[in-house]
Amino acid sequence: MKRIIDLVKNNRLINNFVVLLTGEGIVSILSMLSFSIIIASIGNEGNGMIISIQTYCILLNGIFGFKSFQALIKYIVYEIENNNKEKIKEYIFQSYALDLAAVGLATVFSFVFLNFYGDLMNWNQTMRNLTIIYIVASAFQIQGTPIGILRVYNKFNLITYNNTIVAGARFLLYVVGFFAKYNIYYYFGVEVILVLVQNIMLNILCFTTLKQYDLNDFYKCKLKFDKEFFKFNIYTNIASTIDIPVGTLTSTIINGYLGYADLSVYKAFEKIGALLGKLSSPLSQIIYPELNNYIVKGDIKKAKKMSDRLFYGINAIGIVMIIGTLLTYKWWLGFLIDGYQAFIIPLIVYLIYTSVTNAAVGVHNLFLALNYVKYIVPIVICVNIVYLGVIYVLIIKWKLMGVIISLFLQAIAVILIKIAIMKRNDYKELV
Known part of the structure; x- marks a missing residue:
């Protein structure tokens, strides 16, 4: 048994896998329990309405959002190998700039297409008003760069903690809603709050990691757009958009x-x-x-x-x-x-x-x-x-x-x- 524990501790791949798998397993169980509670509370119809609102926001974020972590990981790995800290900072700055531009576009177009989509889905005014609230919360969904940083610097445990805390909070709040017999608006409010919390925490954890590696002043660099980095980002994100x-x-x-x-x-x-x-x-x-x-x-x-x-x-x-x-x-x-x-x-x-x-x-x-x-x-x-x-x-x-x-x-x-x-x-x- 001790040999197995030592193997997990000393092997980076196995250690990361165990950490992530444990976290993902806990999140999955809590997610299943939360799903059962919301179905028991507001039924398939009510849950489907919340999912429909989330689907619209995810759809627009998917079209305009950047999955910058893929390019960030690929290019930072080369610079880590060459110990080129300044180039790493340039990539981080460029990646965050792309994330911010993308979330801005996604927010604007989410408002622009809301009535068109609402008419298509036969939404009433209440559904449209709730969607406006969720769009505002989704404006904080800056994930590409933080995910890339945490993965490339082997901070998978921080990703796990963040996801597990959010899943646990959802479960507890759903339990409260079930026993208090709250309606659909309570569960929708829970989802809005958790979107904000998860994304803000992710960026805090990212900056904590950057500080550890003396990279947290990346924004002081001159913003440069590396052609190959940008091209890789464009290819992967166009593919993601088409793949919606x-x-x-x-x-x-x-x-x-x-x-x-x-x-x-x-x-x-x-x-x-x-x-x-x-x-x-x-x-x-x-x-x-x-x-x-x-x-x-x-x-x-x-x-x-x-x-x-x-x-x-x-x-x-x-x-x-x-x-x-x-x-x-x-x-x-x-x-x-x-x-x-x-x-x-x-x-x-x-x-x-x-x-x-x-x-x-x-x-x-x-x-x-x-x-x-x-x-x-x-x-x-x-x-x-x-x-x-x-x-x-x-x-x-x-x-x-x-x-x-x-x-x-x-x-x-x-x-x-x-x-x-x-x-x-x-x-x-x-x-």
Whole structure:
């Protein structure tokens, strides 16, 4: 036992994985409990209304927001290797500038498109007023740079603490709401407060880390826009924007075609599938900096081996999870979904989809680390054009099952195309 404890403490990868997995596991359990409480309190319809508001804000943030942590990690790793502190500060300043510009754009356009979206979703004035409040709270959602800093400087424990505290606060506040028999406005207020708290805390933790490495005066540098850094950011963020149909826009499509109740069922599927995601999410956070380290040192074989092991390992765990769900769903699924008997087969198909997508975390991170960003935009455009056509046909024919099958086909297509491109280039880094 002592040897295992020593191994965890002394191996950075294992230590980070255990910290993140423990945190993600706690967050997942608290999230499931919170979901059960809100369904018991305000039902699928009320919960679906809150989700609908959040979906709109996430959609606009997804379109205009920058995922700057990917570029930040990739370029800072090189400068850490070269001990170039001034260049690191320049990248941090540029990254924060992009984050602030993006959140400003997202906020402005969230207000601009609110009435159009509200008319599309048949929202009443109350729903629109609540959305305005959530838009203001979302203006504090500056996450890209803080996440990049905390990951590259091995502060995964701080990310875990922040997420766990927020999940715990949500659970406790939901319990209060349940026993006090509060209505939908209370639960909405809880979500608004927690959005603010989580994002403010994330930035405080980031500045604490920067101070530790004598980088907290980055804003004193002259703001320079590094062409390659900016280009990498643009490629990854255009791809993320185009890729919205697979994430946020899927919820919008379900809401528009099937209604709040089915949207709530889909979100319950996401909560269940997130149990496997809680395994791959820590791995994704850990391996991207590690893959970049291997590539900086020219050790491509080790990078590929890490990606392959993740694919087979996570799929094996996914199979165990699917079998466990089939054996036990009668005991717990009813707490998450009203009339759950009608959704068992769609749930199993969703879990298969989740297993495959989570297992591909190594493929996606290796693709980025090898600097194949220029291929991402055409891949996502082509695959998602097909996805939108397929989901339109299948959602009408098979309803929620049609959505899940469409997602599955999209995910498989992206994975296979990326693997084919890397093989064609013999897994060499593009420069």
